[in-house]
């Protein structure tokens with residue numbers, strides 16, 4: 022059965038969230054504009070402002086909607102989460118106000134899936150409560166897209182593990198209470214069994230932020246949110262391994278699938294906001310005797326953008342539905358498709374929106390400039406587009422057999438001969454002489 026409707030009770034929640042995000046969260050984006058601001062739990066002012074907002078979200082049962090009831094979330098499933106994340110994607114602050122901000126969502130998921138009870142009590146619970154933030158430290162300065170190249174090491178020493186190495190682009194390390202670090206623990210093991218995952222409290226001696234690397238969006242060097250981190254003789258107790266020895270790759274994969282689809286859900290919302298800006302501009306600006314909306318080239322821009330946005334939205338929601346209803350792993354190709362397509366659609370719609378706003382579109386007087394500067398992020402974060410295209414290709418090739426003969430199975434002369442044979446009796450009865 023196919024059904025594209027939202028149940029009225031949940032639609033009412035979405036309507037509430039839509040108004041709330043526009044009124045409360047988009048305004049936070051203006052008052053606290055720094056990219057890292059939502060994660061800065063030490064900023065007493067922003068925390069005081071968001072505390073009552075979070076309470077309102079909890080009253081609506083919309084807090085931490087990525088989690089099931091066992092972890093304090095409502096357990097709506099991925100499809101409903103997708104619809105909600107579309108709303109939250111309008112605002113940089115909204116995921117923090119609703120308890121669904123990356124990378125904490127993914128870190129919470131792996132703590133829930135692989136953590137011991139002690140690890141959950143100490144690290145997961147305050148994360149779920151929104152009292153602390155965390156970081157995921159996997160990419161290295163010399164290797165990102167291929168984890169098999171990682172060299173950061175952990176060696177066992179008595180009851181401890183000692184970590185040495187460097188990590189690159191560890192988002193929010195500067196605000197994090199703990200970092201989840203992937204390190205090689207067995208050089209001899211197979212490529213996917215060489216690494217393990219560790220929980221490292223941020224204050225552990227030997228954890229050093231070399232630089233808070235500034236991206237296009239951040240103007241001052243060392244004021245960025247993605248850290249270059251050095252681990253020198255960092256000693257953690259043996260019970261700080263997350264998952265078993267050699268399970269680092271498995272733990273990372275478990276976290277990245279969810280992270281990717283959640284980014285895609287929010288990107289749909291961001292694209293929608295950008296599209297709304299385009300349509301408003303089109304009916305507001307007059308040139309050469311008519312509005313922009315009446316120019317055929319502008320209509321083409323709007324039509325293309327709307328088609329691409331709706332296609333992306335359906336792809337994301339269908340993938341979310343697949344996660345909810347099909348066996349584990351069934352959504353793998355879909356998630357990779359969302360990952361590739363969201364980067365393209367965001368880029369293309371943004372480019373048109375900036376162009377349609379003329380000189381104003383290039384300034385910092387609309388949100389477009391900030392979004393444009395960070396648009397390349399989405400094609401890299403959680404793995405570059407090319408890697409996901411490979412996943413898609415593997416998915417669609419799975420089970421495909423080579424052609425049985427010399428020619429492809431759709432070869433017309435071969436098929437025609439077979440078809441004539443198939444219908445020979447009937448054709449002969451009808452007096453057709455082949």
Ligand SMILES: Cc1cc2nc3c(=O)[nH]c(=O)nc-3n(C[C@H](O)[C@H](O)[C@H](O)COP(=O)(O)OP(=O)(O)OC[C@H]3O[C@@H](n4cnc5c(N)ncnc54)[C@H](O)[C@@H]3O)c2cc1C
Nearest residue numbers: 157158159160164165166190192398401402403404405407
């Ligand atoms: C905003 C942002 C936040 C991030 N946050 C985190 C974080 O919190 N923790 C963390 O560990 N990492 C984080 N990352 C890092 C991210 O995971 C890496 O950027 C990504 O995996 C790519 O690695 P790389 O940057 O080293 O690029 P590289 O691996 O050097 O790849 C560069 C380019 O090479 C090409 N390429 C690479 N592999 C292939 C291939 N197999 N086939 C064809 N072409 C290929 C692609 O064009 C690719 O873009 C973040 C990145 C961004 C942009």
